Amino acid sequence: EDQVTQSPEALRLQEGESSSLNCSYTVSGLRGLFWYRQDPGKGPEFLFTLYSAGEEKEKERLKATLTKKESFLHITAPKPEDSATYLCAVHGAGGTSYGKLTFGQGTILTVHP
Amino acid sequence: ETGVTQTPRHLVMGMTNKKSLKCEQHLGHNAMYWYKQSAKKPLELMFVYNFKEQTENNSVPSRFSPECPNSSHLFLHLHTLQPEDSALYLCASSLGTGVQPLHFGNGTRLTVT
Numbered sequence: 001e002d003q004v005t006q007s008p009e010a011l012r013l014q015e016g017e018s019s020s021l022n023c024s025y026t027v028s029g030l031r032g033l034f035w036y037r038q039d040p041g042k043g044p045e046f047l048f049t050l051y052s053a054g055e056e057k058e059k060e061r062l063k064a065t066l067t068k069k070e071s072f073l074h075i076t077a078p079k080p081e082d083s084a085t086y087l088c089a090v091h092g093a094g095g096t097s098y099g100k101l102t103f104g105q106g107t108i109l110t111v112h113p
Numbered sequence: 114e115t116g117v118t119q120t121p122r123h124l125v126m127g128m129t130n131k132k133s134l135k136c137e138q139h140l141g142h143n144a145m146y147w148y149k150q151s152a153k154k155p156l157e158l159m160f161v162y163n164f165k166e167q168t169e170n171n172s173v174p175s176r177f178s179p180e181c182p183n184s185s186h187l188f189l190h191l192h193t194l195q196p197e198d199s200a201l202y203l204c205a206s207s208l209g210t211g212v213q214p215l216h217f218g219n220g221t222r223l224t225v226t
Contacts, residue, residue, distance in 0.1 A: 004155070031212045032212040034214060034215075036217075041219070042219045042220075043117070043203050043205070043217030043218050043219045043220050044156075044203075044215075045217070046215065046216065049212070049214055051212070087156070089156075091212050100158055100161070100169060100171075101156075101158070101215070102155075103155040103156040104155055105154065105155045106155075
């Protein structure tokens, strides 16, 4: 069974204080790893897809990286508007179900001005 | 404005009521999903439809009954729910059921009294 563990559960940063969120996974054949952002009262918003170890993707202050066991979401010089819950999900090759993502429980990021 | 619209945004129902959640996507996608999001738990996949055909039922109790009349509309019919069914119900769509990012609606916050 695919598993995703995100750490820390919650992270408080000062504006401009760079940090990283971690997503550790076990999956039978990774086909893709996804990062989403979720604001309170809203649905998750897609950020990145990573397909293979060594891949990196960037969007504004966010950079996602992938190894064979984990992914990091690096946040450079965060701003208060980056405050949200960040979700990681994996799409494995095993099992009989397509389109079935396994999500982590999320990291709640709070950036103080 | 999200490409995936869910109504109602909030719903309070008694355990003997029957109600329905509605989801509509304007993205031209072929796959639609229902997810359940409970506090401090990862998103749980409930149902997957691909080209109107149900391809996944993730051991969901029969008090939840999905309906997908076409690729743009998805319903979740609810009856005789339990208080533990209170959660945020998220609809999502994707181009297909392969390794595709999901596009989520903003959810229906359901409270069962």
